[in-house]
Amino acid sequence: SYELTQPPSVSVSPGQTASITCSGDKVGDKYVCWYQRKAGQSPVVVIYHDNKRPSGIPERFSGSNSGSTATLTISGTQAMDEADYFCQAWDSTTEGVFGGGTKLTVL
């Protein structure tokens, strides 16, 4: 079965750039979404279609997807960005598989 691998945790200082990776075989050929899940809340999509930002999501969130790695980048990270982040990839065979999630800590 298809697997997406994320680092369990990423730490970043306020104002710095956080990068969260999502690795999988030819993930660049699939559509990737990124979800943010804060403690006690439901997930929120922060990136869809690899690099598109829904309305209401701050410009500091961006995404890329190529080859075997998709990346979520948060520029100028703020304390409010501390959350778990999950990537999800879709295609006709994998349907909607999720990565294991990354806990972002803003120190």
Next chain:
Amino acid sequence: QITLKESGPTLVKPTQTLTLTCTFSGFSLSSSGVGVGWLRQPPGKALEWLALIYWDDDKRYSPSLKSRLAITKDTSKNQVVLTMTNMDPVDTATYYCAHGVSPIAVAGFDYWGQGTLVTVSS
């Protein structure tokens, strides 16, 4: 304003069938392009996509759980129902329903319910 809310049992016994209902407002599941999906997250583990139904009754299932799942819609009641057979303790999780617009594979799930915790235990 789009809202979704999950309802169903909080406790089920192993081997039983789980039936969850997603009641939504703010959109119609008869509108072209609209879909509702079910997802879950076991405690301390990753999100898992389970099933998806579109306005035209197109249904998709997680390959690994397909044999145990069934998703249906009642457009008149604004509800989507998920049934999962042969429940096991490993199915203990918070179950979410979520809204999306076709193709959800591209756009993702843009509105989520609050989730409902289902525990499988004898």
